[in-house]
Amino acid sequence: MSDKTGISWSDATWNPIIGCTKVSPGCDHCYPIPLSRIREKNPNPKVAAAFAGVVEQTESGLDWTGRVNLLPERLDQPLRWRKPRRVFVNSLADLFHEAVPDQFIAKVFAVMALAPQHSFQVLSKRHARMRSLLANPEFPHAVARAMDAVQVDLEHDPAELWKPIPGLEGYEASSHGRVRGETGLLATCINPRSGRETVTLWNRGEPKTLTVHRLVLTAHSADDQPGAEVCHRNGDKRDNRLANLRWGTRSENQREKVRHGSRGGPQKLTPAEVEEIRAARRTGLTQQALADRFGISRSLVSLIESGRVWSGPDIPWPLPNVWIGVSCENQQWADIRIPALLETPAAVRWISAEPLLGPIILRDDWLGADPYRRDEPSLNWVVAGGESGPGARPMHPKWVKDLRDQCQQAGVAYHFKQWGEWRPQPRYSTDDRHHLVMLNGMDRGTPWPGWGLDQPEAEVMERVGKKRAGRELDGRTWDEFPQEVAVHG
Ligand code: SF4
Structure with a gap:
């Protein structure tokens, strides 16, 4: 499936999760819902499986079922894109949905950390979980652990390679972490004290219980130094795949544990x-x-x-190439989600006011324009736009203009994405493609003679379709991006 996108503020989409649940009025016409219905019938079985079971027909129409499909096979996609891109993370889901396990979110962040050439645009309506997870001091350790796990998975060779174990005649260990003798594969067990996998071999007529990880590494790597320990790169002591093992000193092993948060x-x-x-x-x-x-x-x-112990996971946190954003469709949700965003560790903070359903006044301190709170986190980027697709609600032009003017005054980057289905129509008409929209968001329907443009807060909007409506505001496009992290080269 193509990763290209027509979204004006992004170069590519990356969807390692499919499925969601509606949370606020901005979700009313969530476009991934009808898209999922189409894709679950896709002739490509992989695509159909990714979208399976996420939507259902209800009395009020097609809706999410609440099932969220995790797609680990898509995790490495951005690592294969060499050219720097702005990547919209989860355009068909919400990364912080309650059905997505913390460990999976950590893996998504791990991939973003491993692909510093890209700028990742994360957008959520689950501001509370986003804040509590990203501000949790244990989470960067989980990301570091996931980074090592992702790298091990990438290096793991699916072709199993067997090699003789030096000094143990008749025995072989495989790159997949298995041991065999002349009679075949050997059963292993877990040492209850160490949690490590062991196997019993016969050497010179004596039974000998040995750890599987050491046998695998001894067979495949000649670097065994006296006193060297085996390190499990992904922190999982039972994962004895060759790609996960390496020789190391005790202090290297200790450092890895500190990095993973398993020992400080x-x-x-x-x-x-x-x-x-x-x-x-x-x-x-x-x-x-x-x-x-x-x-x-x-x-x-x-x-x-x-800082001589518990010195952190040695990854930059917050990740410098990850932009964290929340959707704000009106003032009510701006008042709830923006303060939570500002309490979330992030290199770049942004809002998407799309579909914009009402006016939003951005507070000076949110925009970094409050002289008494200059050192506090503030917004770096504001994206705004109207709704498109069936049932799209018209947007009053003053809402996007006011947002633009507030951003311009405060020096915050502003991006006008689209008018959506409706565009301003200066001429008065009683055609049913025209609607009167009030400043407070009320749609008064088709204008009638004698009532319309004389209303100071009313604007006539015409339904022309997203393409014709375009994305010009006051005669030009507004395509600003947060400056400090324009795509990393
Ligand atoms: S959060 Fe996004 S993906 Fe989820 S229902 Fe709302 S609009 Fe759709």
């Missing part, structure tokens, strides 16, 4: 507790008080404070 220092703490300790120290709480509260030594509090 000599004592077990969660990343959230470590953040709490650092924040409490900044407020002046004593090291001893914190040591008592968390049941750890005072010297460990000191190490945490200095």
Whole structure:
């Protein structure tokens, strides 16, 4: 399926998830719903399976079922695109939908971290989950772990290769993490204490229980240094595929565990507790008080404070090439979603006011124009547009012009995507393709003689279709992008 898009603010779409549930009036005419009905009947079985079961006919029309299909086979798509692109993430779903597991979201972020040549445009109406997940100090560790897992999966060769195990005559280990003897494949078991996979071999008439990971690496890699440990790159100790294993020192192994958030220092703490300790120290709480509260030594509090343990997952966070945005169709949802967006860690923050269903006043502090709150996070980009498709609601021209003017004044990039199905029509007409739209969003239907343009808040809009309506506002297009991260080269 093509990844190209006609969306004026994006170069490509990437859909590792299909399916959603409506949450607010902007979802009323959600275009992926009819599209999913068409695609589930696609002759290509892979396409049909991706869209299977996500929509159903209800009494009020076609709607989502609430099922969300995760498509891990699409995760690596952006890694194969060499040319830098602006990539719209999940144009047919909401990444932060409640049915999408945290681990899958971490994988999507891992791919974005592994493809710094692209700028990824994430857009959500689930502002609360987006904020809590991206602000959780454990999440960057999950992303780092997922990055290693994605790389291991890419390097894993589906062709299984067997090699003899040095010093253990008659035995072989495979690149898929299996061991066999002269009589065939050997059964393995999990050591309950270490959680590692073991196998029992016979050597010089004696049974010997050995770890599978060491046998695999010994057979396939001659780099075994005395005292070297086996590192599981993706953090899964039971994943003994050759691509997941490498020799390393104890401190390298320890660093990997810190990166994955599975171990931060000599004592077990969660990343959230470590953040709490650092924040409490900044407020002046004593090291001893914190040591008592968390049941750890005072010297460990000191190490945490200095960053010598729990130093983070060594990935830039927030990811510099990921733009995080929320949809705002009217003032009510702008008031709810924008403050949540501003509390979300992000390199670039943006809103999509499309379909715009009412006027939106952007507060000075949201636009970075409040002189007393200049250091606080603010919006970097505003996209606006009218609705298209069957049942599209007309947009009052003043709404998009006001948004543009607010952005211009504050120096925030503004992008006018489209008029949608309706365009302004200065001439008065009683044709039923013309509707009077009030400034408050009320659609008064077809104008009638003696009532219309004399109403100061009324605008005649004509239904001409998205293509004819175009995307010019006051005689020109508005195609601005957030400057600081124009596509990475
Ligand atoms: S959040 Fe987006 S994909 Fe989901 S129902 Fe609403 S418009 Fe459709």
